[in-house]
Amino acid sequence: xxxxxxxxxxxxxxxxxxxxxxxxxxxxxxxxxxxxxxxxxxxxxxxxxxxxxxxxxxxxxxxxxxxxxxxxxxxxxxxxxxxxxxxxxxxxxxxxxxxxxxxxxxxxxxxxxxxxxxxxxxxxxxxxxxxxxxxxxxxxxxxxxxxxxxxxxxxxxxxxxxxxxxxxxxxxxxxxxxxxxxxxxxxxxxxxxxxxxxxxxxxxxxxxxxxxxxxxxxxxxxxxxxxxxxxxxxxxxxxxxxxxxxxxxxxxxxxxxxxxxxxxxxxxxxxxxxxxxxxxxxxxxxxxxxxxxxxxxxxxxxxxxxxxxxxxxxxxxxxxxxxxxxxxxxxxxxxxxxxxxxxxxxxxxxxxxxxxxxxxxxxxxxxxxxxxxxxxxxxxxxxxxxxxxxxxxxxxxxxxxxxxxxxxxxxxxxxxxxxxxxxxxxxxxxxxxxxxxxxxxxxxxxxxxxxxxxxxxxxxxxxxxxxxxxxxxxxxxxxxxxxxxxxxxxxxxxxxx
Amino acid sequence: xxxxxxxxxxxxxxxxxxxxxxxxxxxxxxxxxxxxxxxxxxxxxxxxxxxxxxxxxxxxxxxxxxxxxxxxxxxxxxxxxxxxxxxxxxxxxxxxxxxxxxxxxxxxxxxxxxxxxxxxxxxxx
Numbered sequence: 001x002x003x004x005x006x007x008x009x010x011x012x013x014x015x016x017x018x019x020x021x022x023x024x025x026x027x028x029x030x031x032x033x034x035x036x037x038x039x040x041x042x043x044x045x046x047x048x049x050x051x052x053x054x055x056x057x058x059x060x061x062x063x064x065x066x067x068x069x070x071x072x073x074x075x076x077x078x079x080x081x082x083x084x085x086x087x088x089x090x091x092x093x094x095x096x097x098x099x100x101x102x103x104x105x106x107x108x109x110x111x112x113x114x115x116x117x118x119x120x121x122x123x124x125x126x127x128x129x130x131x132x133x134x135x136x137x138x139x140x141x142x143x144x145x146x147x148x149x150x151x152x153x154x155x156x157x158x159x160x161x162x163x164x165x166x167x168x169x170x171x172x173x174x175x176x177x178x179x180x181x182x183x184x185x186x187x188x189x190x191x192x193x194x195x196x197x198x199x200x201x202x203x204x205x206x207x208x209x210x211x212x213x214x215x216x217x218x219x220x221x222x223x224x225x226x227x228x229x230x231x232x233x234x235x236x237x238x239x240x241x242x243x244x245x246x247x248x249x250x251x252x253x254x255x256x257x258x259x260x261x262x263x264x265x266x267x268x269x270x271x272x273x274x275x276x277x278x279x280x281x282x283x284x285x286x287x288x289x290x291x292x293x294x295x296x297x298x299x300x301x302x303x304x305x306x307x308x309x310x311x312x313x314x315x316x317x318x319x320x321x322x323x324x325x326x327x328x329x330x331x332x333x334x335x336x337x338x339x340x341x342x343x344x345x346x347x348x349x350x351x352x353x354x355x356x357x358x359x360x361x362x363x364x365x366x367x368x369x370x371x372x373x374x375x376x377x378x379x380x381x382x383x384x385x386x387x388x389x390x391x392x393x394x395x396x397x398x399x400x401x402x403x404x405x406x407x408x409x410x411x412x413x414x415x416x417x418x419x420x421x422x423x424x425x426x427x428x429x430x431x432x433x434x435x436x437x438x439x440x441x442x443x444x445x446x447x448x449x450x451x452x453x454x455x456x457x458x459x460x461x462x463x464x465x466x467x468x469x470x471x472x473x474x475x476x477x478x479x480x481x482x483x484x485x486x487x488x489x490x491x492x493x494x495x496x497x
Numbered sequence: 498x499x500x501x502x503x504x505x506x507x508x509x510x511x512x513x514x515x516x517x518x519x520x521x522x523x524x525x526x527x528x529x530x531x532x533x534x535x536x537x538x539x540x541x542x543x544x545x546x547x548x549x550x551x552x553x554x555x556x557x558x559x560x561x562x563x564x565x566x567x568x569x570x571x572x573x574x575x576x577x578x579x580x581x582x583x584x585x586x587x588x589x590x591x592x593x594x595x596x597x598x599x600x601x602x603x604x605x606x607x608x609x610x611x612x613x614x615x616x617x618x619x620x621x622x
Contacts, residue, residue, distance in 0.1 A: 138581055145588045149595055156599065161606050165615070168599045172533055175592055176524055179540040182585065183517065186544055189578075190551050 002051050009064050009079050012048050012087070013130045016041060020122035027115020035102030038118045042095040042125070049087035056084035057487055063135075072199050076135040082340070082491035085484070086132035086264050089344045093256050093351050094125045096466050100355050101249040103460035104362060108247040109157050117157050124150040124253070128261040137185045137195045140265055144181060148174040148229070151258050154250040155242050166241035173228050173238045180225030184218045188273070201273045208278070215274075219284045222269055230262040232325060233295030236318045240302075243314035248358025251310060255317045255354060256347040263324055263343070271495035276331050288329035293423055295322030300430035309357045309369050312434060313350065316393065319427065320346045326420065327408055335411025336492035337485070342404035344484050345477065349389045349401060352470035356386035359459050359467065369438055374450065376442035379457035383442045385467035390435035392474045395428045400477040403485070509550030516543035530603065530610045534596045541589040545582045552578035 005011055019041035027034050055062065062079040065071060079087075098121065109117050127146035134140050152174065156167040189195060191211055192203040208215055224235070231239040239259075243251050270279060279285040299319030306312040324346070327339015359382045360366060360375065376383040392399030405424055412420035446452060457464055477484060504511050520543055523536030557572040600610055607615050 138584070142584060142588065145592070149592060152595070152599075156602075161619075164599060164602050164606060165619075168530070168596070168603065171592070171596055171599065172524060172537065175537045175596075176521065176540065179517075179520070179537075179544065182541075182544050183547070186548050186551070189548075195577075 002048075005048055005051065006055070006062060007064075009052070009062055009133065010066060010077050012045060012052075013126050013133065015048075016045050016122055016126035016129060020119045020126060023118040023122065024115050027118075031111070031114055034115050034118045035098065035105065038122055039095065039098050039102065041122065042091060042098050045125075045129075046088070046091040046095050049084065049091045052079050052084040053081075053088045053487060055079075056081040057483075057490070059490070071196050072194060075139050076196055076198075077133050078135040079133060080491070080494055081487050082264075082267075082494055083132045085340065085487040085491055086261075086343070087129055089347055090125060090128050090132065090257055090261075093347045094121075094253060096469060097249050097252050097256075097351060097355070099462050100252075100358075100466040103462045104248055104358060107362065108249075110159060113157060113159075117154075120150045120153045120157070121249075121253070124154065124258070128257060131261050131265055135197050137188065137197065137200065137269075140268075141178070141182055141185055144178055144229070144262070144265065147258060147261060148178060151254055154254065155246040157250060158245065158247045160245065162241070162245040166238070166245045170238045170242040177225045177228035180221045180228070184221035184225065187214060187218050187221070197268065197272050201275075204273060205275075215278075216282065219270075219274065219279075219282070222266065223284065223287065226262045226266040226269075227291070230259045230266070231318055231321055232291050233298060233318060233322065234291070236295070236299075239318060240306075240311055240314040243317065244308060244310040248354060248361070251314075252351045252354040252358075255314065256351040259317065259321060260324065260343045260347065263321070263328070267328055267340075267495065270328070276496060280331070285329050285331060288325055289417075289420075292322045292325035292329055293420070295319060295325065296423060296427045297430070300427055300434070304430065304434045307368050307370060309360070309367060309438075310354070312369060313353050313357060316353075316431070316434070317346075317350060319431070320350070320393075323404065323408060323424075327404075327411065330408075330411045330415045330417070330420070331496070332411050332414040333489070333492050333496055334407055334414050336495060337488040338404050338407035338411050340491050341407065341481075341484055341488040344488075345392075345400045345404045345474075348470055348473050348477075349392050352385055352389035352467065352474065353393075355463070355470070356382050356389070356467055359457070359463050360386075362463070363458050370441070372438060372442050374442070374446040376439075377446065377450075377452060377454055379459070380454045381457045381464050382459065382467060383439075385471040387439045387442075388471040388474055390439060392478065393435060394431045395424075398475070398478050400474050400481065402478060403481045407485075509546060509553075513543045513547035513550065516546065519543075528611050528613045530600050530612060533612075534593060534600070537596065538589065538593060541585060545585055548578040548582050548585075552576075 019038060023034055026037050064077040066075040066077060105114055124147060127143045130143040131140060152167045152171045155163055155170060188200060191207060191214060192200045194200045194203055228235045243255050246254060296319050299315055299322060303312050303315035306315055324339045324342050327335050327342060363379055366372060392401035395401045395405040409421045409424050516539055520536050520539030523539060524533050527533055552575040554572050554574055557574040560573040560576045604610055607618050
């Protein structure tokens with residue numbers, strides 16, 4: 001199987017797509033089988049992505065011409081260390097979320113919609129995998145649109161007034177964003193006459209001095225377009241509504257993976273086509289740094305003001321996306337690797353937090369952060385996993401969030417901007433200010449008359465085990481970050497030759 | 498050559514950019530949800546116009562080969578943007594259909610498709 005996969009890497013995306021369209025058939029015969037079946041599909045996809053990651057860690061690159069048409073004419077698919085890293089992140093996180101959804105989905109989505117929910121979920125995963133692997137500008141646009149539509153449908157699946165409003169807002173802004181991206185792609189095509197990223201970059205380096213204003217336009221259109229879709233700070237308006245009103249599993253994948261898939265596309269466009277020197281010369285890089293810094297500060301401040309637990313987590317995502325953009329903007333090898341590593345670390349932490357919030361709602365029906373008194377004794381597994389992920393968010397040592405913050409700080413010193421070290425420390429404090437009260441309440445703000453004994457959570461096995469695996473992942477990669485870190489460092493080398 | 502003469506010579510690009518701005522403005526400023534969806538369509542049509550205008554050559558013919566030799570002086574229109582626009586139209590169609598289905602859902606919930614009235618109804622609840 002792996003030999004075939006090395007010959008035809010797009011088979012991975014097609015396999016997941018096939019899984020998506022088999023789901024309605026399975027749901028027609030036995031509805032409860034959809035969840036486990038999609039888990040099986042994702043498990044195979046995870047094995048394949050892991051195989052790619054091992055190949056890429058050895059330093060090899062697989063390139064494939066779709067349909068036998070060679071690069072400047074046909075669509076090229078490239079698996080390098082960067083796309084292999086993203087593939088592993090996507091399939092690992094979505095496998096865990098799918099496993100969680102096998103028992104949680106019945107309470108949140110209409111009974112007859114469950115089969116379609118899995119269709120959309122796998123469609124979303126396949127489109128994100130396509131975005132990570134494709135090397136063609138227009139193919140990227142098509143995957144961006146598929147991701148956008150299926151992400152909206154995942155929000156809409158809850159079928160409440162809040163979710164419908166949020167999905168419409170999301171769809172409108174996402175379409176405006178992809179309009180900007182397509183305009184940028186069209187302008188790039190006009191000045192270079194190519195759509196393949198390698199050939200565009202080659203042609204661009206010859207002609208760019210003739211079009212000073214057009215380059216400004218293209219770069220800022222990409223920043224606005226992908227900024228809207230990945231919720232970079234002043235453009236984040238749709239995110240809190242969409243991520244807080246969606247079903248739990250949708251929130252986890254939207255916050256953990258979807259916003260980052262667009263960042264992946266942005267990194268590819270910026271660093272493979274334009275290169276670091278150009279971004280530095282015309283101050284786009286400084287604009288990214290300013291937006292990232294304001295995202296880190298204001299995202300945390302807004303999060304502090306929220307009482308709904310999912311809204312608080314959604315605003316915290318806005319802040320954490322700032323870290324990834326900070327790593328991209330710093331531009332040095334260390335900063336870039338830290339930004340790419342944070343894509344993985346934040347996906348694990350945020351999925352854990354959202355799924356824990358969903359489990360709390362499942363057992364107690366509580367949504368507000370100030371009503372969790374003594375919950376640590378009633379559901380120790382959930383609150384334990386929540387605490388581990390929250391401490392990792394704050395950036396305490398021994399947790400994986402610390403690793404990315406440490407390398408980000410190193411990267412900012414390397415880039416000659418020590419001010420950002422202060423920003424990272426300050427944002428750690430801000431994170432502590434909105435996560436620690438929840439943990440403190442749950443474990444220490446207890447009614448004196450109640451007995452202080454731990455009783456096991458009354459949540460299904462699949463929910464509890466997913467939370468435990470995610471929490472253990474946070475701790476494991478905090479202690480031993482070698483594998484993701486070496487992949488991220490190799491990925492950074494692709495973008496900074 | 499003055500800037501005005503340049504714009505007159507390349508007027509399809511100019512129209513595309515004006516249409517793009519109109520589309521963005523319509524999407525973000527109109528209160529009716531239907532008009533917002535029309536705005537989305539104007540945005541994508543503006544981009545399609547840009548691509549098609551860039552592909553066209555005045556006096557060119559469609560790129561179909563008859564036999565092996567190409568007559569001298571015959572100009573061909575670039576066929577690639579046409580393929581891109583075709584894909585783009587399909588994408589824009591599906592986004593529009595999806596957005597319209599959400600609008601129907603919202604009409605069932607609120608009895609109106611004006612976003613300011615929806616905000617008012619939500620503030621009562």
